[in-house]
Amino acid sequence: MGEQGLAAKVAPRSVRLDPHDNLAVAVDAIERGVAVHGVAAVERIPRGHKMALAPIDAGAPVIKIGQVIGFALSAVSPGEWLHEHNIGLKDFERDYRFAEDAGRLPSLRAEAPATFEGFRRADGRVGTRNYVGILSSVNCSATAARFMAEEIMRSGVLADFPNIDGVVPLVHGTGCAIDTEGEGFEVLKRTQWGYATNPNMAAVIMVGLGCEAFQIDRWKQAYGIAESERFRSLTIQQTGGTRRTVEAGVAAIRNMLPFANEARRETVPASELVLALQCGGSDGYSGITANPALGAAADLLVAHGGTAILSETPEIYGAEHLLTRRAASRAVGERLVELIHWWEDYAARNRGVMNNNPSPGNKAGGLTTILEKSLGAAAKGGFSALAEVYRYAEPVRAKGLVFMDTPGFDPVAATGQIAGGANVLAFTTGRGSAFGSKPTPTIKLATNTPMYERMVEDMDINCGDILDGVPIEDKGRQIFEHILDVASGRRTKSEQLGYGDHEFVPWQIGATM
Template identity: 40%
Template sequence: MPDSEKTSTAPISEHAIIVNPDDNVAVVKDQTHVGLELGLPSGDVVRLSADVPPGHRFAIREIAAGEFVRQYGQPIGTSLGIAKGEWIDHRNMTDDVPVVRDLPDTLSTPAPDYFDPDDVETFLGFRRADGRVGTRNFILIVPTSMCASHEATQISMMSEFMDHSRERFPNVDGVVAIPHNKGCGCQDGSTLDVMMRTLSNYADHPNVGGVVLIDLGCEKTNLSFVEKYLTKRERPIMKPVYKIGIQEAGGTQEAIELGLKYVRQMLPEVNKCVREPFPVSELVLGVKCGSSDGFSGISANPSLGFCSDLLVRSGGTVLLTEVPEFCGAEHILANRAKDAATGRRIYEMVDWYKDYASKFGAVLNQNPSTGNKAGGLLNITIKSLGAIAKAGTTRIEDCIEYAETPRCRGINLMQGPGYDQESTPGLVASGATVVVFTTGNGTTIGNAITPVIKLASNNRVFERMSRDIDISAGNVIVGTESIEEVGRRLFEHVRQVASGEIQAKAEILKHREFQFWAEQTVSL
């Protein structure tokens, strides 16, 4: 090679990332241009034949037609004939990948390497009467149907404006409502089951110190229906619970006034609960991703995964959901299961979701959004391989239904959609006391009762949306921080937010999104 060519060749690490040694592609870190020559670790040189944008990938060698295109060491598609240095997209790659369902009957994954109890970090939380520990202390207004959602919202807004202040009630985080559009005009069965499980688990959540239930009176899920459901729960709700019927009270204004009265009565009592030190093993961490890009699975998700490992090794609990985003990577999760029976349940979760989606004429590969694809996530397999990194590397302990309370600590997989506005509340209903939400293109989501910490995959979006996003993993892409360093920094941020030392950006901006999943429509 002439000397002039040698001096114009940059190390590939300056412009792109080879995620796994078995990969035949590299992911671009910043905007590249036609003719850019990059030196590979082998000493070979690749010359780009296109302007490849950030988060997208190019071939680091020729990939013959019919050969698998590989990232994360796994197939992400099938080549239609890709030249070395060529930008990879749907013009030269199909989404076809092998369906892998291998699982040894003798599977027995070792338990995590737990930290010595004396070395486990602590946080400041609220101990509840049932023994669980919360990270926040809210009064929650729960409408039993859409017919009471307006009144519930008005009670919470007016109470926060007129009655609650941190000066008077320093241990109360606020008065919040969870308005929704369900509860009447819907079929019996799973829709009602999911709704009741979600609403009751919100009322029973350790981040909630007192509850007001409000109905219209004649709806399917009125107070009488809710009370019968609550009597069947294994765990009673051990906190103040007040009830309001709008029709019985005399109408909207009367119901709101009654709700304000009940909140005023509860505030002094709820304020008596104070923060105390507890080991981080008492935390339940929900892990989520949304508006992801091609960097999410390289920086933010594995950094969150390292944080998840630290919590699990401390004796804590981590909840992973978004089952459509297991598709194409479910074999990796299944082989991390504690035993073969749990591994088979992971396959069953994915198969159930495929069947559910097919009833509406949908397929799971429709999950990636326009923003995902623009950021380099061309198909569900690429997205899934990066998404599952949020759950770290420890074994999968159990699988639970949407909004179901986990039966054990460690990593639990929750059935549910990828759709952020439904999956995040599902994690909280399952008991998440903190949520970490990774994003590549930027998102603003929060939750009514649980802090949602946003972790950016790249520094550009973090700088652009610094009032919405809490922390960045972008230095992993730049090369100035490792996944482990960002993971430890994130773990400390989670501990501080859980302790109330700092608020998540979504809390500051009053993002209190709530909706729950209903099987009567398909969510991906």
Template identity: 40%
Template sequence: MRGEPSGAAPLGEYAVIVNPEDNVAVVKRRTSRGLRLSFDGRVIVVEDEIPPGHRFALCAIPPGEFVRQYGQPIGTSRGIGAGEWVTHANMSNDVPVVRDLPEDLHNPPPDYFPEEQRARFRGFVRPDGRVGTRNHVLVIPTSMCASHEAQQIATLAEHLFDVRARFPNVDGVVAIPHNKGCGCQDGSTLEVLLRTLANYAAHPNVGAVLLIDLGCEKTNLARMERWMRERAMELNKPLARIGIQEAGGTRAAIDRGLREIEKMLPAANAAERREVSAGELVLGVKCGGSDGFSGLSANPAVGQAADLLVRSGGTVLMTEVPEFCGAEHILAWRARDAATGRAVYRLVDWYKEYASKFGAVLNENPSPGNVAGGLLNITIKSLGAIAKGGTTRVEGVIEYGERVPGRGLWLMQGPGYDQESTPGLVAAGATIVLFTTGRGTTIGNAIAPVVKVASNTPVYERMRNDIDLSAGTIIDGTETIEQVGQRIFDHMLRVASGEVRAKAEENGHREFQVWAEQTVSL
């Protein structure tokens, strides 16, 4: 084995090269000016004090040449010397856009595991054949006008009826208060709201439902139930309805709601977990508070777990369409056929047009925290973000909160905003969510466990009461992506089985919001 050049440390001690075709390395330990690093038999002198998550050039990159990470262009050089810190000052965000797809595009189906080799978990098998990871009694306000009462009913019921102690098969009584509905919003926003609420009611993580309205709103009980009938949606679970005006106001509606919940709890508690194939899971993958390591550790490790699930016959849902921008060609080329690839492009183009109506530009998606962590532009962020979808082919695309029609990897229309995109994944059928973060986040969901994975060791150590797992060992060099992916997959099955709770569940996080697509207030 060739020795290191005199006075130079191995590059791997300070940085990571993501792909052999890259001409930059990502810093994992803060460098000092003049640091000598050995790489490929030569010495690179780092010209700056570079923070973790950012990158330096492995060689001189002349003006006009592409800067590459993940084996893909992430920008165009304005003239970057070897060892120089890559910043907005010396790299533009210009990257090639190539969208041609061959008409005979075809990607083979996943390499499925034999049935007898597939992992298993214990879930709640519902009458429609779907399998839940949790068993909640859910209080659904059909509009913001009933959200206060819904929240009061759920909160009081859990304490009054000592739910977790008396009804061990019930994971909780939860509500999904929101600010939509009533009569001040129209257009597709109402369609999205009705679809989301209906799919939460029908969700396999829900064992009983209480619907509550004010009585005069556009999204009242009659309209919601008509919407469900028109789509042949049958809940096949205990169901009760309350109208606040009809009941006599707030206090009367809350009292009646508590009586209904008390009657539902024994029926919901009758559900029991059964052992089933891991292929019955529907996994939502999500990222938030990302940093320069997210695409190097947590996202590809979650992608590894996603691949294991798909190969087990399961389903994976990925959204955050603004964070496909700059990487959509990779997803399109991974589509099952050309028609699906074109659908991927339409997904992104629709969002670009949608954003432009409000004066927004998708290229401005990276937040100040993202940029500070090394995600200088949307291309870098997107290339790292899509890694959490794994490597199997894209089966199709769905609308926000639309129930996924098949198995394998699917893409869902929707924003990157955590508080809206996570509930959309669950509405589409996700029974568990893997959520990666580089800077730390605490989010959960009202009815589905959200397992959070840190991209680096420091944020995991700092927020280990909120973050379930660390992929920082990949950056530290003590585990591979494959090893962490397997660890994530195994932990996911334990959470899905109810053996352990996600940290967000332990902390009482029950976030819910609905994407206000095309909102018009009248």
């Protein structure tokens, strides 16, 4: 018996991602005549490609994950293969339709308000972790910052302060020889401030060299930061060298520990969660399993009054219409379009071009239009209205779904979101990213079962079972419950492994001089 014969005996898997969809995605190839979702294929549907489930009139929208991904170029019958030959974009791509579509939210059906156990801070915000941070103003003080953390760990003193999750050094490769009037410098200042004030930080020390462009005193002044039991700073040059600085820093941290240890978890509403949404190492399943499942979880969070941060501007580039239509107001939509123009200029200045169109490989894999490709990335934000748009590392204070401008590169994107105040992070991955962050815990969602099984020590949740029939709504609820657990203290896989000390990567914009 040949492979063909064997395959014919096993029903091909396929997914219909949303009740509004007029198509199904073939997880396995669907042979002609084989029926899925009650519709028989009238031609062979390749693996990863789309089959119409309903008649679609010429010019009518093709709907995937409840969103328009294109329009039928001619009338399409149920069972037909949907791809470039019969889907086009018309003028959709030039029409932002600011704020025309209401966001769609799951009804909570008299559900009990969701809660978690968090650390309420003096400013009213809530942490999910209780870290002491060691920031460095410049690479020149990175080693001193690391030495402080190592000495605190080596000393065993943290055993006396069980409510502290750890001491985390957050060092980087810049901080000097950059234009102090440029946007790169502003980004660094915001990022440092955002980490210093992230609600997952109980207290922070910042160590500098002394002569660097990033002057700690000027930065403190700019943000109104005063020395206190939750913030201390020092420089190597003023303290008289490395050894004395490490000694003084360790002493300062030891003095912070009793205060930091006073924090206690209490029951707080889920509305206090600020969830960063990330994907990295995407694959052909990202857009149909983990991303929409995370989107369902994000919608639940928003329905409960919380905040979800969608980011990675290059991955929605060219399909920003997906979001402008859901913008809470024209002004919010226009801010998103401004970001898009900033990126075009940024790429041009760096001798590149923005291009998020499906590649030949994407198309072979079944992605037809830029809307469909970007929808896969944006799906992790769910269907809520877009409440606000932020620049990189700006403080996120709005409730609901918001967008923060970041690159797609995972550590840089996550650094911006955590600086913005994210207190929990969910990260979808197909190829198997091993990312983890501090002070904000990262939950990793596998898009497919084989990778989940191969990297089970790094993956928190398998979304690959969506391909086997688990409804996205159920998976979304599982993720939401897991987020609440992690927010309450359950340790993620990356926390168990010890990730987070090397993933602080502020976005570098501009020349290193």
